[in-house]
Amino acid sequence: MPDETQTITLTIDGQEIHVPPGTTILEAAEQNGITIPHVCYHEALTPPAVCRVCVVEVEGARVLQAACVAECAPDMVVHTHSERVETSRRTILEMLSSAVTLDEAPELQQLLEEYQADTSRFSGGKRREFELLDDNPFYVRDYSQCIMCWRCVEICADDGQYAFALNFGGRGFQSHIATFRDYPLPDTTCVFCGQCVNVCPTGALKPKIEWGLEQGLGPEEIRQLTRRGKKRKKGNGRE
Amino acid sequence: MDANSEVDLSQLDPVLDRYRDGGRTSLLPALHEAQRIYGYLPDPVLTAIGQALRVPLADIHGVVEFYTMFYDRLTGERIVRICTDPACALAGGEQVLEAACRHAGNIRPGETSPDGAVTVERATCIGLCDQAPAALVNEQAFAGLTPDDVEALLAGQGNAPEVRITGEPRVLSRRVGKISPTDLEAHRTGGAFEGLKHALTGMTPEEVIEEVKRSGLVGRGGAAFPTGLKWQFTRGAEGQPKYVVCNADESEPGTFKDRVLMEGDPFRVLEGMTICGYAIGSSKGYLFIRGEYPHAAAVLEEAVAAARQANLLGENILGTDFSFEIEIRRGAGAYICGEETALFEAIEGKRGYPRLKPPFPTTHGLFNRPTVINNVETLASVPDILTNGAEWFQQWGTEHSTGLKLFCVSGHVGQPSLVEAPFGITLRELIERYCGGFDGTPQAVLMGGAAGAFLTPDQFDTPLTFEDLRPLGASIGSGAIMVFNESVDLREVLRTLGHFFAHESCGKCYPCQLGTQRQMEILDRVAEGQAQAGDIERLTLIGQTMTDASICGLGQTAGMAVMSALRLWPDLFAPNGKGSA
């Protein structure tokens, strides 16, 4: 038991909870069996707090708070499933599904169902569509499935590999993951550690073998695909 | 890009030598200078900059892509940016843009004329709303344009903007337009640097903070936070060095007060920053000015040099042991960089993504150090308070909104202009007394810029104070007041606002990244008379979600005007809805 003076007492969904200082609302909730949905959050990475699916209502706060980063404070009263919270979550999920292909993102599929999201509400608008990028022997990139959770960028940089091969292009709705001037990965500082593929929650980053199998290719064809040293011509792909 | 092989990198060496030691914080300045040399930013140039400043190339790509004034391909010799935001749109900005595109060889906005002479772009507000429609040709601003002017405009000629200020009393703006902007001697005769002298020679830093607190001065950048309190928190915060940052990113559509102040009385702004430095124990200030204000930036550079020469900046100011330096930093086209933490990121050489708060700037600001960030007008208000005392300042305004305020009046009034007036004046008085009255029958006023809310004629007698506007769901915001008469189809105004936010969302968080796009699409079809069943609900859900769940103030206010219109004029959004005109 932590020192009493060092313990914070707060209420989450009517339940009195005690946690040490520095605990986030998300951690406090999970330790006490309360589920708060989250999308961009990953235990091993700095929370970018961009998806806002984890928002909760904190009494007295002007706007909703992202549970993955908001720290518990003494006497805080938190509602994790109020109507206001659910409206924001559902609307975010509906808008996301209208912009990006989520077919290969099981966690998101489950959330869409749980929140009874109407995936047709915002349909008909512009979608984020990209050509599949097949530029190296190890993995393919299909950014039409990318939800911009930042995980790959973070793990490629100072949360993991220190390779700094990935960053962002565009802004607003046009934001996307990009290499320097959209160069093919072999022409960047990518070391093909594969960590980005491991943390990607969607089908946006995929090992080449898995992709080859999906395409119905045989072992020899896949071996060809993944042969080392296959470099593409340099180009920045935007012209 | 073929041109890459021909790039002569030796021209870049002097730039790299100058910035090498600065590291990443010098990224935006280095990109600006490189672009000046090459006309755009070729790959080998970016690679060389990345190596010199030790910034990963992918990150450089991210930065170049974030700021609209950085180009990855050759542009025309002249870049013509024509404003089509609300005030300019009312005055025919779209027609000017159209004519310019036609004249440049039937190009579309964003394209370069076949002869390579001009690139014509659609611009967001460039802070000349009182002289609409306005345009920027490279570093020069032009105002009061008509389609007949485009031939000259494309050649870089036309009407230069004038200084238009009215109101009373003229205190904050009293030297603007009366004294040559960078004539330090004349400004000193007019009282410049008296406040600083007072502070440095007769007051402790704590006394300065106390005086500012007692004056009741609150921030003029939109959030209305008490200035003295902010200074006190920063002074008391652990960590050195501390920084003063002046927020001169003024990009809220309809707002032009900071530009007028900086262009007309740059010393007042520098003086305010220096006083703040003394008060909080800082020896370094940054003034971050939007890239679309090249003239103001040049005036400020000149003023900094003159002040340094006169020992009003630099080591041992006025013979005291207080030293303070100011560096001017130019933005490069991103409204979001007016958000305080995004602004820090820009100075640090990054994409202008707002940070998560807490921690707040007073403890973790620029370079993660305790920082005061204040708006231009806030800082410019400080010198006179120290010269004349807090009571003097409190003679104007109300208990909770003290002092004088610069209001930016544009749209359908007789004489759009900057007005200095005490808080508490009503909207009607402001317009009837100082702006030549309403032009036509007023329909609505957009208060506080794109991030603001609409007021209707029955509310025009509301005193302009923080406390009187709050119950109406409106706020003073940046001081922008845009007037629309009955000839205006408000659906067109909303559509313009929708495009503005979709263009300016940084894209960091989902509610705003996705919401501004969907909101714009719906407002487009509403304006075209193609509203669908369910659009009111869609706009409401988007507005609520952006307001409630976004990371920063941009997303939190991106649905404000739309939601206020939904409350006031639901019929506008009905399927087959009729325009308000």
Ligand SMILES: Cc1cc2nc3c(=O)[nH]c(=O)nc-3n(C[C@H](O)[C@H](O)[C@H](O)COP(=O)(O)O)c2cc1C
């Ligand atoms: C999207 C956005 C844009 C902003 N733009 C500006 C701006 O251009 N100038 C400004 O002073 N404050 C701007 N602000 C407010 C700043 O974040 C900050 O509150 C202000 O600079 C503090 O100074 P003050 O206390 O003197 O007002 C903006 C805020 C947001 C959310």
Ligand code: SF4
């Ligand atoms: S590629 Fe995957 S990990 Fe990277 S941002 Fe997109 S969804 Fe996230």
Ligand code: SF4
């Ligand atoms: S609210 Fe908009 S501008 Fe602010 S962080 Fe989110 S996406 Fe960026």
Ligand code: FES
């Ligand atoms: S999980 Fe908290 S914002 Fe994404």
Ligand code: FES
């Ligand atoms: S300059 Fe065009 S709206 Fe401000």
